[in-house]
Amino acid sequence: MPIDPEVGFTADVIRDPSRFVGRTELIRDCILAINAPTGLISVYGKRGVGKSSLLRQIQQMALGEYALAKRAGLSHSIPTTPRTYLTAYYSCDSLITDGKDLLSRLCNDQSSEDSLLRLVPDEGKEIVEFTRTKGVSAGADLKVVNWGVKGVESTKYAKVVPGDIVQTFRNFVDAIVTHQVKKRMKRDGLLILLDEFDVIANKDGIGSLIKSLTTPEVKFAICGIGRDLTELVSDHASIERLIEQGLLPVKPMPIPESEEIILRAEKLFNDAVKFEAGISAQIAELGQGYPYFVQLIGKQCINELNVRNTKVVDQSVFDKVIMDLKSGKAFPTLEAAYQRAIGNSRDRQLLLHFLADQPTEQSQFSDEVGRIVLKAARQDAEDLNVQYVDQLMPRLVDKKYGPVLERITERQGTYEFVNPVLRQYIKLREF
Template sequence: MINPEIGFTSDVIKNPDRFVGRTDLIRNCIRALNAPLGLIGIYGKRGVGKSSLARQIQQIAVGNLVTIKNSGLDHEAPKSMRKYITVYYQCDSMISNVEDLIRRLLNDQNEEDGLLRLVPNDGKEIVEFQRSDEINGGVDLKVLSWGAKGVDTSKYAKVVENDNIQTFRNFLSAIVTHQVKKKMKREGLLIIIDEFDVVKDKVGMGSLIKSLSSDEVKFAVCGIGDDLFELVEDHGSVERLLEEGTLHVTPMPVNESEEIIKKPRGFLKET
């Protein structure tokens, strides 16, 4: 028997084999992910498929190109797509402000999507070694053993008490250095923040994203809004970052909606 909930569901679609349509948006996703610098902004009315699109962006980012292939866009994808390690976090209405959001990100232990899973030993493991020629009390390094010259020192991805923003910066730096570059050998870290519209006070998020965005760290923000600037309040900080990554999700056209019915293989794979 065929389960009608598979394929005909209001739930977020993670499996790229079940995702249909949105060809223009997928085309924009390809460009946004391959741009070395930039913010991806996904916005639109409630229930139009924003979160499903965000999950497809995540799939493409980690190197699963099924969505691109099914959209007939293989020829538009670069031969060497940029690959990312990804973090995915879904906000809720209990988050009051950006400080709350960062605190949640720092403590999210989700095994597939959480930021904390990428920080070596929950932020406590020695992640970088450095040999110092001279003892310098002003250097912010944890010292294994004190001595004269040539002391071995180690730098932690450490938690800074009462400063979540700096802790977040420390964690991102450690992840980029030791997971993105060394262990996984990816081009960057992609942090996807879904349902960002429910955060009550968004002031400061734009400037934080701007300060942290680089060719190794990219953000994607998804939520309800008539335009992206409604979603990100201090949008002046991020306007330049949005040149390639603005994704306005509208109700699906009829011809694309019909593909949901015409695509039985999604049912067969999951029944």
């Protein structure tokens, strides 16, 4: 029987706390933020670093499910009676134009487990309690099993005000707080979690909008790509007092923590798979702090086990995975992004490798992490007879082809890889 790699590894957001590894400091800060009566929670960091997974764990803790914190040795940080919430979770997309558009989406989303609308009291709607984890003691949330005979209707308890989405949203939230949060579930508040917040096109006034909607009963958590909060909320000054406790920067994972992902996977496989001593350290090293890459490599090792019909990931299995990685066979998604960027140009391929290989400052606290300078790569490229560097660059910063690179506007000739995992892939890829 082949081993299902998904049992131990996943490229998906981690919802199940038993699969979530490390991040102890952040979890402690999450506990504080969740238990502060008012305030905005904001999770930010680079692509693939683990933001959405942390946001899902915040959701769990907001429901009163603290198994993860306990396992992380944080029992003493959990209040005797933690604040508990009902939750709504929404992933934004780039078609959302602005704050009002976002509220409109929230009022119309019909996800049965995560939408705001599911919580709005309504006669025809049938709502049941459910837990988001396998554990029995897990915190309960509500989900819709039946939207009602007349379809989605939410007029009885919460008035829709035509042409005024802010007021409609307020009415929805008020009805939820009164009927579901307080009366039905006896919770402290409603937590609205917004993932991919960075992609909202126009963020003007979004900070003050969130501020005006935040009360001791209604809290927001926003999550997205960014170096700091100002990249998520442009008018951040208006929320200054809301963010004292809720700032959660997700940094690359320390290497030992990445290694823990492999050890955790072994447990999840229930010892049906073994990683020989030393292999997990090599995988963690390749991951460069990006759990996404660690998960991908882990998965690929299991695929190779299945080919060989064995159960032990030893050096030869690992070496085969690395060989496939180098030749572009192991990770089709990353390979496709790489090919799209270079677009059949040997010169552009070389330039891209020079850029990816450029040493960057590894300080965890510096903004400069991951930045590269074209000038240095230009020199390398010219040494290898690569011509017309300036004509090779546009495709690399063109949205249509990724983009692979983003210009840093404040500093001339400075770029950053949009996806650090892709950068690491390019570094390892043979050319």
